[in-house]
Amino acid sequence: MTYCLGIKVRSGLVAIADTRITSGTETTTSKKLSVHQKGNNCLFLMTSGLRSIRDKAVTYFEEILENDQFAFDKMYKAVNMFGEQVRRVANEDKRSLQESGLFFNLYAIVGGQLENDRDHKLYLLYPEGNWIEIGEGSPFTIIGNSGYGTPILNRALNFESTLRFAFKTGFLSFDSTRVSANDVGYPMDALIYKRDSFKMHEHRFNMEDTGQITTMWAETLKKSIHSMPENWMDSFMGDLNIF
Numbered sequence: 001m002t003y004c005l006g007i008k009v010r011s012g013l014v015a016i017a018d019t020r021i022t023s024g025t026e027t028t029t030s031k032k033l034s035v036h037q038k039g040n041n042c043l044f045l046m047t048s049g050l051r052s053i054r055d056k057a058v059t060y061f062e063e064i065l066e067n068d069q070f071a072f073d074k075m076y077k078a079v080n081m082f083g084e085q086v087r088r089v090a091n092e093d094k095r096s097l098q099e100s101g102l103f104f105n106l107y108a109i110v111g112g113q114l115e116n117d118r119d120h121k122l123y124l125l126y127p128e129g130n131w132i133e134i135g136e137g138s139p140f141t142i143i144g145n146s147g148y149g150t151p152i153l154n155r156a157l158n159f160e161s162t163l164r165f166a167f168k169t170g171f172l173s174f175d176s177t178r179v180s181a182n183d184v185g186y187p188m189d190a191l192i193y194k195r196d197s198f199k200m201h202e203h204r205f206n207m208e209d210t211g212q213i214t215t216m217w218a219e220t221l222k223k224s225i226h227s228m229p230e231n232w233m234d235s236f237m238g239d240l241n242i243f
Helices: 051-067 075-099 150-156 163-180 207-227 231-240
Strands: 003-009 012-018 020-023 026-029 033-037 042-049 106-113 121-125 131-133 140-144 188-194 200-205
Touching: 003 042, 003 106, 003 121, 003 163, 012 042, 012 106, 012 163, 033 051, 033 188, 033 200, 042 051, 042 075, 042 140, 042 188, 051 075, 051 106, 075 106, 075 121, 075 131, 106 140, 106 188, 121 140, 140 150, 150 163, 163 188, 163 207
Parallel strands: none
Antiparallel strands: 003 012, 003 140, 012 188, 020 026, 033 042, 042 106, 106 121, 121 131, 188 200
């Protein structure tokens, strides 16, 4: 499984991806976040699904970027082109994968800002090659293991959140998933993009970088639960003599 998170707030973009690859009983690490920058054009790409499909589609896409010298001037055009590469791989490999009992499965998060975009963009792309744009109403999307990390984002994040707050909340979402799912783990790759800067900043975090925050967050949760009022429980549990 995978955990990849894309966040769009007014001031920019945040991307977070785990690096754990699980195959049977073997666990390895591999980068799931790729960045492409040239002049006033920059975008990132994260994927979840069969590794062979991902590698082939991304290779085709990178080859187009190199040969055309970043011919796209708007993000939706680049996303359309990546969708075409996903469909290309489907035409080449989908039948043989199905005959082997495997599903053609590739989701992608694509974000960035190209020279003719008025603002930064974030997209969720499906295995069929179609996509939706992530906007103000729901300013984040997760691919892979989404169940554990979504609640804190829904409760705390909105489009007006700062980049710093968005990254901090995103990390706690990753941490919640990591604690609950053994197929998501460190190292964690992170990216920050400030609107109209046309420059993306990457960093890799290991457990020793964030262990103190993880422990602090767990203790804060416990203290918050203990400090919650309990009188609302009395009609249900008051006669059980368990207080």
